[in-house]
Amino acid sequence: MGAEHSRLQPGRRTLRKRLSLPLHLLNTNRSGSWEMSQNTPGSSHSAPDHTMKVKSSVSWNCLIQEDQFNEFEHDVLLSTWPLIAADAFGNGCLVFENAFNIFPDLKNFLPFNQFNPQLIGENEPVRRHVLAFMDVFARAIGSLNGDREELYENLLLLGARHAAIPGMKIEYFKVFKQSILMTWESLMYEEFTEDVRRAWAHLIDYVIDILCEGCLVFEEEEEKMLMNAELPHRASDGQIRQYQSNRRRSGRPSVVSMTPDELSQFYSVCR
Template identity: 35%
Template sequence: MGCELTKNNVVVPEMPEEDVTVFSDTQIDTIRSTWPLLSRDGVRVGVEVFMRIFRETPSIRRLFESLGSKDIDNLQHYPVFQDHALKFMKVLESLVQNMEDPEVIQPHLVALGVRHAAIDGYHPEYFRVYSKCLLEVWEMELGEEFISEVKECWKHVIKYIVRYMVHGYDMCLTDQLENVMTDCNFEKLDYT
C-alpha cells in the first residue's frame, strides 16, 4: 500500500526525539475549560478557520475540488464546506476528550496526515498555515479569555496534532504505511 504522489523532491525529516505525548493537568484543564466556548457553534468556528486559511494562502483553496469555483465569500453556506469544517472540529474534540490518553488519537492523526499527503498539491508548510489561522480564530472567539497561558496550552495541542499529521504525511512519502490504516478504527472516531 503506497501513496501515489508527485512529491519525490520533498525532504522528509526524521521524527524528533522529543515526543509531545503527555499533557499536564494544567494544560488539560485549560483546554477543556475553553473548548466549550470554541465548540458551541462548531460549524461556524470551523468555517471561520478555513475561510481564514483560504485568505492567508489561496493555493490551499484550490485543493478543495468539491467546492468548485464557488466564491470564497459564499462558502460558509455550502453544505460540503460546512461538513468539512465540522469534521475538522471533531478531530479537535476527539483530542480534547482523550488528553489523558492521547495515544488513542495518535493513529487517527497519523492517518489524517497520510490523507493530506495523498492530496495532489498539498505541501507540508500548509500545516503551519493551519496552526497560525487556528490560533487567530481562537483568539477572536475567546477574546479577553485568550490570555498567554491559554494561548500556550493551545499551541502545545496544535503542535501535538501537527506533529502526528506530519509523521503520517512523511510516512506516506516514504511508503511506510503498512500499519497506519489498520491501526485506525475510523468508526470509533467518525470524522472521516
C-alpha cells in the same frame, strides 16, 4: 505566520512506534481527502472500518513531539473548548476563512476552491469537511484524560491522506495553526491570554506533528512499493547508490520539498 521559518522543530521528544499504512491508502488516485473518512459516509474516499486499522510495524525509529500536557494546560483546554464547540460549524468556517486570508493559494489544495462563507451552509461536502476538521480537535481534547493511541493512529492516517493531495507541503499545516489561534482569540477576546495561547499552540503542534508523520510514512511506503514493482529483477547495489536521494519514483515532489525561493514566497505571503 510572522518570522516562524523553522520546520516544526520539536521540543522534548520521545520514542514512538512507527506504524505502517493500509495498502488502500497507497493505491490512491492522488485526489486526496482532507476529511477523516469515518466522518464522511458516502465519500469516494471512505473505506470500511476494518480497512482503517493501522498495523504495527517492527520499526521504532520514529520520533514525535512529547505529548505530555501539564495540569494547567489540561484545565485551559478543557475549559475553553466548550465555548468553541458550541458552534463548531460556524467557528470552523471562521478558521478556514482566516486560513484563506493568510494564504490564498491554500484553496488549490482543498476539495473546495470556492469558499463563500455566506453560502457554505448550502454546500454539503464543504460543510462535512469543516465539521470533520473541527472533530479532529474534539478528539484531541477528548484524548487528554485517556489513551491517545487511537488518536495517534487516526491522525497518522489523516496525514497520509494529506500527502495524497497533489502539491501538498507540510508547511501548509502552519497556516491552520495561525488561523486557529486567530479565530480562538477573536472568540475569547481578553480571556485569550498568552498562557491560553501557549496551551492551544501546544495541542495544535501535537496534532500537526502526527499529521506530518503520516505524510512522511505515506511517502516512505509508496516509495517502497514502487521500488519493488518498477523492475522485474532487483537492482544492484551500484544502481541503488546512483539513484538520487531527493528524486521520488512517483515523479511527484515530496511534501517536505520546498526550494528556498518557494519558502521565501510562502512566508512573505503568510503574515
